[in-house]
Amino acid sequence: MQFANTIDFAERETFFVEVVLPLSLAINYTYRVPFELNDRIAVGKRVVVQFGKHKIYTALVKSIGKQPPELYEAKYIIDVVDDYPVITEKQFQFWDWITSYYLANEGDVMAAALPTGLKLASETILVLRDELPTEVTLTEKESLIIDVLHKQQRxxxxxxxxxxxxxxVYPIVNSLIDKEVIYIAEEVIEKYKPLLKTFLKLNPFYKEEENLKELFSVLERA
Incomplete structure (x- = not known):
């Protein structure tokens, strides 16, 4: 895969990005970049995208181009999360090798490789830290989130x-994480499914040898 190292955003052009979602998907998807985000987009940065009807995820930009997808209409990315790339091109190349060698989906590799704090999704749970920094400046929206967390913990x-x-909201959430005010809760749900086996039990009547012989005789004639 060819990566775009430098792109001239001076003109009002339409760009499309191939992104890696932290999901077990057979292919990567392409999203359209709004004009106002052209100068912020870069390979290796996280972007906020909608996948499906209601789910919101942070995905990684893997490549940038001008060709729209042929089989579907590209949705717009919602926002760019990072000021600087969090993944390098060499890391992407290493992921490509992993997916090829182990026959894995790139989203699975991303989910395993990135720390929890870099894989924000709409279901991600935010928790208020027990000990807050003594001196921290919060914006109005950050304060609103913290006020809610003081009441309901998560x-x-x-x-x-x-x-x-x-x-x-992802830049706001990232800011609160960087300020060490909140953290991401990893909830593990243990699903236990008992293994059931079927056994046959002989009626006590047939414990007598004569009765058992009679049973076998009946079965042979059946």
């Missing part, structure tokens, strides 16, 4: 989107 990014009335 909140999902879906709830934050609803609370603030906007989809571009």
């Amino acid at each position: 909140i999902s990014i879906d709830n934050v989107i609803e609370l603030l009335g906007q989809k571009t």
